[in-house]
Amino acid sequence: MPHDVSWETLDWSALDRMRGGFLSPGSPNGRGWTSISDVANYDFTFAQRIGWKWDAVLAELAARGWTPPSGEILDWGCGSGVAARRVIEWLGPGLFKRADLFDRSPLALEFAVRRTRELLPDAEVCALRSDPATSGNSIGLLVISHVLNELDPPSRSRLLDLARRAGAVLWVEPGSRAESRDLSAMRDELRNDFTVVAPCPHQSACGMLAPENEPHWCHFRAPVPKGVLAHGGWVRFGQQAGIDLRSLPYSFLVLERTGVRETTPGLPASGCARVLAGCRFYKGYARLITCRAGGVEDLELQKRTAPRHFKALNRSESGLFWRIEAADKRILSIDALAPR
Numbered sequence: 001m002p003h004d005v006s007w008e009t010l011d012w013s014a015l016d017r018m019r020g021g022f023l024s025p026g027s028p029n030g031r032g033w034t035s036i037s038d039v040a041n042y043d044f045t046f047a048q049r050i051g052w053k054w055d056a057v058l059a060e061l062a063a064r065g066w067t068p069p070s071g072e073i074l075d076w077g078c079g080s081g082v083a084a085r086r087v088i089e090w091l092g093p094g095l096f097k098r099a100d101l102f103d104r105s106p107l108a109l110e111f112a113v114r115r116t117r118e119l120l121p122d123a124e125v126c127a128l129r130s131d132p133a134t135s136g137n138s139i140g141l142l143v144i145s146h147v148l149n150e151l152d153p154p155s156r157s158r159l160l161d162l163a164r165r166a167g168a169v170l171w172v173e174p175g176s177r178a179e180s181r182d183l184s185a186m187r188d189e190l191r192n193d194f195t196v197v198a199p200c201p202h203q204s205a206c207g208m209l210a211p212e213n214e215p216h217w218c219h220f221r222a223p224v225p226k227g228v229l230a231h232g233g234w235v236r237f238g239q240q241a242g243i244d245l246r247s248l249p250y251s252f253l254v255l256e257r258t259g260v261r262e263t264t265p266g267l268p269a270s271g272c273a274r275v276l277a278g279c280r281f282y283k284g285y286a287r288l289i290t291c292r293a294g295g296v297e298d299l300e301l302q303k304r305t306a307p308r309h310f311k312a313l314n315r316s317e318s319g320l321f322w323r324i325e326a327a328d329k330r331i332l333s334i335d336a337l338a339p340r
Contacts, residue, residue, distance in 0.1 A: 005044040007233035012240060014041050019241055039111040043080035045237050050146055053172055053250040054086040056222035057198075060320065061254065064266030066197055067091060068168040069256065070140030074100045074132060076147075076162065081112025083145035087170065088119050096120055098140075102128040133158040142166035148179045148186075160189055168256045169194070175219035175249025175277065183251050184208050184218055194255035200291065201268045201321055207295035216289055216296060219277045222248035249277060272321040272337050281314050288313070288331070290324060299324070301331040309334055 018032040018041075033039050061067070068091075075084035078101040088096060099116055103109045113127045132139070133155075142163055151159065163169050169190070173179040184206040187196065196203055199218065208218050228234045229245055238245040256264050268274075273292040280287045286301045303310045321337040 005040045010044060010233070011037065011041045012236075014038050015045060015237070015241065018042055018046070033105055033107045036107055036111055039080050039105075039108050043082060043111065043115075046241075047080045047082040049243075049248065050172075051082045051086050052225060052248055053222045053252075054083055054145070056220070056248075056250065057170070057172055057252050057254070058086060058090040060198065061266065062090065064198075064320075066254070066256075066264070066266035068141040068170070069260045070167045071095050072098045072100075072140030073143060074102070074128075074139050074141070074166075075112070075143045075145075076102050076132065076159070077144060077150075078103045078112045079105075079108050079145070081108075081115050083143050083170075083172065084112070084116055085119060087141070087143055088116070093120050093123070096123050098124045098126070100126045100128050100132070102132055104131075131158070133162040137165065139166040140168070142169045142171075144169070144171040146173060148173050148182050156186075160186065163190055163255075164193055166255075166257065167260050169253065171253040171255075173251045175217075175221070175251050177217045180217035180219045180251035181208065183253055187253050187255075190255060194257055195264045195267070197254040197256055197264060197266065199252060199254075199274060201272045201274045202291075202293035204293045207291060210295060213296045216276075216278060216298075217251070218291065219249050219251045221277050222250055224248060268321045269323075269337050271323070273324045274321055275313060279313065286310065286313065290322075292324075297326070297329070299326050299329055299331050301334065305331060306334050309336065 014037065018038060020032065033042065073084060073087065073096060075081060078084060081101060084099060084101065088099070099120055101109060101112050101116060103112065109127050113125055117125045139162070144159070147159075148156070171183065173183050187200075188206050188209065191203065191205075199220065200206070206218070207213065208216060224246060234245060237243070271293065273290045276289040276291060278289045284303050286303075288299050288301050290297050290299055301310060323335045323337055325332045
């Protein structure tokens with residue numbers, strides 16, 4: 001059985017060793033796991049931060065009224081299985097009749113399957129021993145999390161082929177520039193077969209990949225759960241792992257296969273914009289990175305133009321989509337919109 005881990009029993013030396021594995025390509029099992037205990041310690045710490053990013057993505061989808069059209073899930077490259085578990089907890093175990101998990105680490109796969117079965121006692125939960133990317137089977141919901149930095153070009157190509165067989169795709173990556181821009185490229189490879197649900201406010205090619213936007217990347221920041229920053233265990237973990245606990249940048253992609261259902265819920269209103277992370281706030285004005293069908297723009301917003309929205313944007317507390325009017329790179333008006 002998987003080890004139960006608490007802050008009192010956490011193996012700090014194992015975390016140090018695993019962190020070294022994350023920083024060294026080609027580590028054993030991909031992530032430095034040498035035992036089920038390693039995976040359990042990883043799941044209790046590093047994986048929880050990934051889970052918080054998934055919480056932010058799923059909260060957005062819930063607010064927009066989108067749910068996947070299928071009750072079957074495949075978590076590809078599952079690691080400890082935190083992504084699939086978050087999705088199952090979000091939608092409720094009653095929706096799922098089957099869950100498949102795949103990872104190149106047998107230890108991680110064993111841990112992930114056991115934990116998933118705890119959530120889905122009445123469903124079929126399968127450990128896939130061969131890579132489903134090499135088969136031709138159709139897929140319901142494909143879940144992918146934090147894998148791009150581990151894949152060579154042929155592996156990425158196979159993953160794209162796998163995604164093309166899915167009814168819907170939920171994909172979360174770190175908010176770093178490299179992974180985010182790679183995910184944008186994946187989006188453009190898939191957009192002809194899918195409706196882009198999120199994060200994009202449009203179905204056009206990704207404006208972030210235009211040459212003039214080379215300095216930017218599409219990412220967002222997840223909130224840290226209350227109490228974490230004052231929790232002794234998490235504080236020690238952040239210090240020992242060299243992690244800023246306040247920072248949870250992520251990039252993500254949600255796709256629904258075109259034609260799976262008559263109407264895709266939760267899509268943004270036509271012509272709206274989204275404000276991305278990377279904005280800079282100064283005294284009296286801000287520079288906002290905005291994305292809409294016409295492309296990605298770096299726009300100036302004067303505080304006096306929209307004082308209430310200015311404050312909300314600075315705290316990342318406002319609506320996801322905006323109706324923006326701008327001229328000469330200056331925002332003339334900005335209003336929050338709800339998804340249709």
